[in-house]
Amino acid sequence: MSILVVGSVAFDSVETPFGQVEEVLGGSGTFFSASASFFTEVKLVAVVGEDFPPEHLEFLRQRKVDLAGLQTAPGRTFRWKGRYGFDLNEAHTLDTQLNVFESFSPRLPAGYEDSEFVFLANIDPELQLEVLQQVRHPRLIACDTMNFWISGKREALLRTLARVDALVINEAEVRQLAGEPGLVKAARAVLAMGPKTLIVKRGEYGVLMFTEHSTFAAPAFPLEEVFDPTGAGDTFAGGLIGHLAATRNLTEAGLRKAIVFGSVMASFTVEDFSLNRLRTVSWADIEARYRTVKLLTDFEGLD
Amino acid sequence: MSILVVGSVAFDSVETPFGQVEEVLGGSGTFFSASASFFTEVKLVAVVGEDFPPEHLEFLRQRKVDLAGLQTAPGRTFRWKGRYGFDLNEAHTLDTQLNVFESFSPRLPAGYEDSEFVFLANIDPELQLEVLQQVRHPRLIACDTMNFWISGKREALLRTLARVDALVINEAEVRQLAGEPGLVKAARAVLAMGPKTLIVKRGEYGVLMFTEHSTFAAPAFPLEEVFDPTGAGDTFAGGLIGHLAATRNLTEAGLRKAIVFGSVMASFTVEDFSLNRLRTVSWADIEARYRTVKLLTDFEGLD
Secondary structure (H helix, E strand, O other), X not given: OOEEEEOOOEEEEEEEOOEEEEEEEEOXXXXXXXXXXXXXXXXXXXXXXXXXXXXXXXXXXXXXXXXXXXXXXXXXXXXXXXXXXXXXXXXXXXXXXXXXXXXXXXXXXXXXXXXXXXXXXXXXXXXXXXXXXXXXOOOEEXXXXXXXXXXXXXXXXXXXXXXXXXXXXXXXXXXXXXXXXXXXXXXHHHHOOOOOEEEEEOHHHOEEEEOOOOEEEEOOOOOOOOOOOOOHHHHHHHHHHHHHHHHOOOOHHHHHHHHHHHHHHHHHHOOOOOOHHHHHOOHHHHHHHHHHHHHHHOOOOOO | OOEEEEOXXXXXXXXXXXXXXXXXXXXXXXXXHHHHOOOOOEEEEEEEOOOOOHHHHHHHHHOOEEOOOEEEOOOXXXXXXXXXXXXXXXXXXXXXXXXXXXXXXXXXXXXXXXXXXXXXXOOOHHHHHHHHHHOOOOOEEEEOOOHHHHHHOHHHHHHHHOOOOEEEEEHHHHHHHHOOOOHHHXXXXXXXXXXXXXXXXXXXXXXXXXXXXXXXXXXXXXXXXXXXXXXXXXXXXXXXXXXXXXXXXXXXXXXXXXXXXHHHHHHHHOOOOOOHHHHHOOHHXXXXXXXXXXXXXXXXXXX
């Protein structure tokens, strides 16, 4: 079962304590698509400028990402520049150039409106709503957002949240959205806004999932070297929704396994700049880390 | 199998966003003993001043804590004053009065030197070494420490670490001790200092255990209300060592279960000031939370 994703395709310039890169492939839609493509087919709706090089399109095509919804607009591609200190949990944005994203209006190509699995990556909630108006019988709608929209477009965001099944955001965003410092209480408040499932990204501390009746905690895969966290959250969402779409298993058990697969995918992305690691990772690598997470968390099956 | 613990018995004055208390029962040895006493007998070696009220001693005796090693010295009991903001992960120390602790020299009463399970709570590493010189055939020695000793008494601390089996410290302390920002690398460096097992406390993010050949991640019990984190780390260690001493199971499987029991014990302590919650918790409460943690982490047993 294929996934429809709407998000950004971008050039990232990133500085970490371990190195720096200029204008490499990035963007929420890109990381999500590449990650989800290990599990199922992906339809990417996004916009790039005339400066976007064909080799990046070729990489996505090789990963079986359907690019019929990728518009090319006059002007320059979206650019983001950021820096990380030794505390890799937090990015410091140095520059954002929306460029062609400024006038982006997501239009679904023929056939896309029947998509059953939809991921609205972190973009203006009004654009997220535009997409939802075009899909017909979604089985699962998930979305991401960020502090900028929580404070600046709260009303549109709440309208989006009322229509999504799952919200995938980071811990500080849960607290900000709910206006409540306690995470468990904040999670309850966010669930009351619409989503039946709240998935909280905590960086190196893993993931928490909240539903009305359950809580699930998954650790992050413990890495010797974290090189660049850019794209980790979108890669996580790609593995998560990818696994859900591939298995069509939306039970609690299915969601939990999908979260671990998402977490495993993110563990590869952070090992190198850009999508470099996702270019080389194999299905065997993914399965090996999934089994490692199982061993990592087991406290009753070892006797 | 009983446990020997050396640590502080103190009066705490604590301010959190939810309330404040003056001169309530606290101290690393106290929290550890009360917690471990749910699993096995505890021998507490510590010092109090002449101002220490009999009702606190009575509480510890009721919990079957052996107080033969609790000295009463001329002067005032150790006092600590601290404040927490909404980020309950970090205490801001406002005042520390060592008082009788300043000239404390731990002396083991007859019979204590044969203790098989020994916990050296967070005190001067030179005092920790004095205790180790008095025990004869310990089966498991575990210890805690803090930033103050890591920077100020590094050499004595390294001598202690060379003799302990397990080190139980928080995440920032692991990084500080190793001089390395990456936690996994820092953990390897700390294991090279002597302990075969490193247990990393991460507050609301749970616990990581590292040995040469394994890693284990346990989540914190997700609480609606965290009231006062004071004593959480010592309560955790009490449940951990308590369970190990009660079961005498020091295998990887035994350590993992003990960590979860420690984590469960800490989840009670933080629900109220001082040791108030440990006064009322029942074994049934403890077992129920242990089962909840099992459900919280399971991603393959639900099908």
